Every structure is written in structure tokens, then in C-alpha cells.
Amino acid sequence: MNRIKPFAYDWIVWALFLALPLVIFWQSATSLADQGVAQGGPMENAALFPRMIAWGLLGLAILNAGRLMLGRIANSSPLTPTATTRLALVVSGCFVLYLLTLPYLGYHLTTPVLMALLLNLFGVGRLASLAGGVVMSLVTAAVFQGLLNVVLPVGIFEITGFG
């Protein structure tokens, strides 16, 4: 247990890097085999190179697990939250909500709200947050839509802004 808590992030990342080769082997044996490209010569075998990487990653992951278990890692990586970790998680939640609503409500309705919300969460006053959110969104839209001809998400209300 005393080797897990101080290296919590190391173990989480280790699990990711252990899972990755397993996914590669699984996909090679299923999807790539079904497509008939999991064996044969170098030009026909699309699984050859990914499998080599998977073996390499697996070896490195095992080696790293050994280092972790023996405590041979120079820097610890505990799950120690700071005073503002909760704020960072709230911001991440807001961003996920933003991504979910963006295709439906469009850029011009969602982005000023997100920006104003973030500014307010970070401690900026309400009026300044509102003004800041609107100005940031409009300036960015003006550059991308007006100058670079990018079509930003219009949503169901089809608000095009500068487009």
C-alpha cells in the first residue's frame, strides 16, 4: 500500500500503458483479422508494426511496474489536491457541458456564457465577467469567421455571426 499512494498517478498512467498493448492485440486478432490484414508479408500485414509497438510497450510497462514496486522512481506522484483542484474540476465539467451543447446551440450562444462563467469562477466581478465573455467571444469569432472564413457551429437557431 505504501508503494501505491505516493505513486498514484504513476500507477494510473501505468494502467493506461498496460491496456494499450492489450487493445492492439485484441484488435489485431479481431478487426484486422476479419479484414484479412493480420498476417502475410510486410505489405499485406497491417498488424505487423502495431504488434511490434505493443510488445515494446508491454515490455516497458512491465519494467516500469518493477521500478514502481521496488520504489525506484525518483519523483513521487500522489493524488494530492490543492485548494483550487475543485475549481479545476468544475471548470472541466463546464467545458464538457459546453462541448455537449455546442452543436445544438451554436458558438454564439454557448461561448459567451462559458467565458463569462469561467471569468466569474476565477474571481472576476459579475459585470466584468459578462462584458469580458461577450467581447472575447466576439473578437475570436471576428478573427476566425471574418478573416479566416471559418464556419463556427451555428446550432439549431442558425446564428452565423460574422459568417
Place this chain on the structure above:
Amino acid sequence: MFDLLVQGAPLFLTWQAIVLTAAGIIAGLFIGVLPGLGPLMGIVLLLPVAFHLPPIPAMAMLIAIYVGGSAGGSISAILLRIPGTPLAAATLFDGYPMAQKGRSQDAIGLAITASALGGLLAGLVLLFFSPILAAFALKFGPPEYTAMALLGLLTIAIVSEGSAIKGMIAGAFGLAIATMGTDEFTNAYRFTFGNFNLTSGPHIVPVVVGLFALSEVFFQIEGGKLLDSPQIQKLRISFRALRLITAHKVNLVRSALIGTFLGAIPGAGGDVSAFVSYAVAKRTARPEDGYGEGAEGGVVATEAANNGTCGGALIPSLSLGIPGDASTAVLLAALFLLGFFPGPELFRNNADIAGGIFIAYLVGNLVLLVAGIVLVPFFGSVLKLPKAWLLPIVLLLSTVGTYALQNSVFDLWVMLVFGAIGYGLRRAHYPLAPIIIGMILGPVLENNFRRSLLISRDGLSIFIERPTSAILLALAALLVAYVLFTVIRGPAKPDAN
């Protein structure tokens, strides 16, 4: 050498390229000044904009951000004792004491001047050596390219910050991501999980933006002090540094060359070259020069080396297609996406583009010399910008820029996923640069590996039958042996913080 410049001049000498070079330098300086951000962040944030521009103006803008951002970090190191970028960490040894003695104006002026002149010297080296290296690499076949890509990736993975084994894991992770999408030889879908958005694999831009920008936003929020605004001394425009630097000619040239040399070694990076140059300058200085107490030579050495590294890192990047650091890896990605392949073919088939890039780098350093000094009064104002305002701007630019690439909300989810991965990796002290370099070198490595096996009559033996690939692979094997030795020997001393 000059043929390239002549061929590239018509492409560069347009109002768009010149204006974007100047804008890139200014943007790079401001991004470099802000602690926590840096040239890489600047390139990442403006990468999506570059794809809406013609090739040379786009590359000129990104290279200018690289040059300006590398120099900008010194300003906060001098004024606040907080390096804006890791590249400027060594600058505070003498830059901050100079500011404490009331010479912040001189320190900033010297830092900018040394950066620009160091960058120009590196540009000349780049101009001379890149075509030679590219001409040599023209003789390479698939086995040599395979060995070179493998050695390049291993070098970067091992030399990157943190443990070598973590660097290698990160590099392998990048290679794995690069295999996603449609296989070039069989047209089979690999690891797409039935999602049509992944038929070309994840786009490199959302991956880069997620790993670097998004994870940084999360880190900065966790760091707190969102409304803090530091007190900055009043600054004014002064060209005095141009006279002061004449007393440090030898130091300037030596440091720029050290920076260029170390920059050309994949993975060595600007921070290493700045510390090495500082150590050399200090060793060769007289005791009365007072290194560590506000010596002008200390600032000149570190900053000339920093920007020398930029030119150095472009040498293997452009001539071999092997990026020297994370910033050049993203620059290479930009060049790929603009339709050009870095490496010897660039010099043979698109000499005008190579020449245009060289001119952009040289002009960028000239603009830095002027803009860096003229804009000094504004740097103080930028440093006063609280994180509460800066972070939403970074998030907004990341989001809109990433979306703009392919008008795809899916790319934003990719960005978010890689933001979370980047955060976890940074918390676990994994370097992020090898992931990007793995993604870029992955297709080069795989295609040449499979082609080598096709032309080989005896499987893998082709790699040791050809002398160049055998030498490169022997070097790669030595690097792996070194990593295994460090693993067996045990960990290094923990960081002080």
C-alpha cells in the same frame, strides 16, 4: 547555399509573409513573457490559423513565434525571477540581480539583443549545414530511414526531462497513436472502432493542443493565485544594449554556437544549452566580472544560446525530418499538413519552400532585435495580466482553433481526452514531447520498415548489411543499453521541489 535564398525570396517577399513574421515575433514575445506559457504554446495555439494561410506566410508566422517565444521568457526571469519558459531558467542567475541593481532596462535589452544576434548566427549555420546534411541523406534508402527515425525518437525520448524509460514509453505511445486510421498499404481500418471520424486517425492538432494547452490550463488553475498581479518597474525604450553587447562579442559567438550545436542534437533543448553556455562563460570569465551577481555576460551567454538552439533544432528537422524538440516537432507537423515533406526531398523538390523558411527564420531574428526593444514598455503590462483573464483566452483559442481545422466537434472531444491524458502524464512526470515526435515519426518508421522488409531477401538482416543503418542501429542499441543500465542502477536524486 545562396541558391536556396534566391529561390525562397519571391515566396517570402510578400506583404502577408512579412506582416505575419512581425506579428509572430510580437505574439511570441508576449506569450514567452507570460510564466507557464512559451514558444510551444504559442505555436500550438496559432497552428490552426496557419492552415488557412499560404505555406510560407504560415511557416513564417510559426517560426517567428518560436523565435520570439524563446526570447520572451527572459523578460519575466529578469523582472520577476520567474522564467517565462524553462529556456530562460539560466537567465535569472544574472538577469534578476541586474534588475535588483536598477538595471532591468539593460538586462532586458541585452537579453533581446543577444537572442536576436545568437539566432542570426545560428541561422547562418542552418543555411550552411542543412543543404549538406540533406544532400548526404539523399543517398538513404528505406533501411537507413528506418534506423534514423528510430534513433531520432530514442534520442528524444531518452534525453527528454524525466526518466528515460518514461520517455521511451511516451515515444511508443506516440507511435501507437500514429497507427490509428487507414493503413497506407492495405487500406484496412486500424483501431478505428467503427468510428468514421477516426478513418484518418486522430488529427495531430487536437492531440497537441490537448496535451500541452489544455493540461496547462488545468495545472494553472490548480496552482491558484488567479487574480494576482505583480508589481513591475516602469520600463522605457532604449537601444543602449546594442552598445553594451559589443563588449561581449566572443561570449556571444561562442554561446550561439554552443546553442546551435546542442540544438541540432535531437532532445537536447534550449534549457540544456543555456546552462552549458552559462557554465562555459562563467569558467572563462574573470572573477571581477561577478557572475551570479548581475554580470552582463551571464545574460548574453544564456540568451544567445537559447535562440541559437532554435536554429540548431531546425537543422535535423528540415534536412532529415527528425525534429530537434517539441516545438520543431509541431513545426514539422505544420509543414506536413501544408503539403510538404521535411527531409532531403524538401531541398530537392521544393527548394523554394526550404529557402523561404530560412529567410523567415533570419528575418524573424532581425525583427526580434527591433520589436523586442521597442515593445519593452508593454511587457510590464502583459506581466500584470492576471491568470483569471489569461486562462479563458487560452481555452477559447484552443477550442476555436481546433474546431476550425476540420469544422469538427469530434476534434474537440479528442482535444479534451488528450488534455486529460496530458494532465495525468505530467502529474506522473512523463515527458510529453516524445508523444508528438512519435506521432510524426510513426508513419516514416512504419512505411520504411515495411518497405525495407519487402526489398530484403533475408528479413531483418537488411538493417545490418547496410553500413549506415547498421551504425545508426548500433547507436540506438547503445542508448537502450544505457536506459537499462540506469534502470538497474536505480533512480536519480529526487527533484529539489
